[in-house]
Amino acid sequence: MELIHSGKVRDVYADGDDLILVASDRVSVYDVVLPTPIPDKGKILTQLSLWWFDQLADVFPNHVINTDVPAEWAGRAVRCQRLEMLPVEWIARGYLAGLGLQEYRVKGTVSDVPLPAGLLEGSKLPEPIFTPTTKATAGHDEFITFDDVVDQIGADTAAQLRDVTLEIYQRGAEIAAERGIIIADTKLEFGRAPNGTLVLADEVLTSDSSRFWPADSWQPGRTQHALDKQFVRDWSSTLDWDRTPPGPPIPDDIVQATRARYIEVYERITGLTWKETQ
């Protein structure tokens, strides 16, 4: 087993032709990894992603092979196919936030998709929109248009994956909405298996790849609460910290509250009970 890369919150290993994605308990805010882990965060997000992959299996094939991984990673790791990845980030947005909000304020559009005037931060869009971005190894993401995607990967693949992106977002958003959670947007990744088949990759509909907001406190016109990380964000905003590394240690009560919130999100979305030994 070869460690290929250790990222902010996940690690990737190679095992022969397979890749193993291992989700850690590390947590980051404002792009800085904090020194205190949130116990079981990696397991919870991995199990949530696997649950979503199951729910979406009829929509599109995915890269998961199985969860046959070394015992020390049990529950927090997924054995995956090694793919050639399409050079696009496949993003669906149902609400205005982040880069979408910034572009709307400047141009009234997102990825050249025109939107009605008068929308606010956090507003629900008339319908979900496809807002792809570049997938560069360095620098910030930049919006590209659907026509750019067509130029990059061809019309048929672009149209197919745009439709799949929107379908996955809508399916996920509807399921979450029934459980009081708004999935404001999500980012997907697609690749090609060695036989050329298109495959859904990475993680899907976790709070690292999607904005999760509590529906009962959603209020357009202000920054929305992040469903799971808000305790950490609120606590860190009270500190005299310039938001550069090293981050401050997280007090135990914030750790426990955040862990409980991750579990709550998992249980609300999946309808399953989180087992402490999971």
Added chain:
Amino acid sequence: MTTNRQYFDPEHLVREVRELLHLQGIDTEIPGDAKLARTGASMLLRGLGVTPAMNGVDALTRAIDKPWVEADDAAAEHREPSK
């Protein structure tokens, strides 16, 4: 069914072309974002029968280096007109 599909990373092609031009005494720059160069590289590859794609490990490395929600917020902050 297996295919004989060939892949190449368009971003890598951009770097290779810039290096080639540099060797010819032509200094290049990428104005603003690299969207035009990257799209052009992808179109060239497709025109040559090569599928534009990133190495899976490189792509995952990028994804695990920064959770997307934070990357999206950071990109928005980077583009704020006042900054």
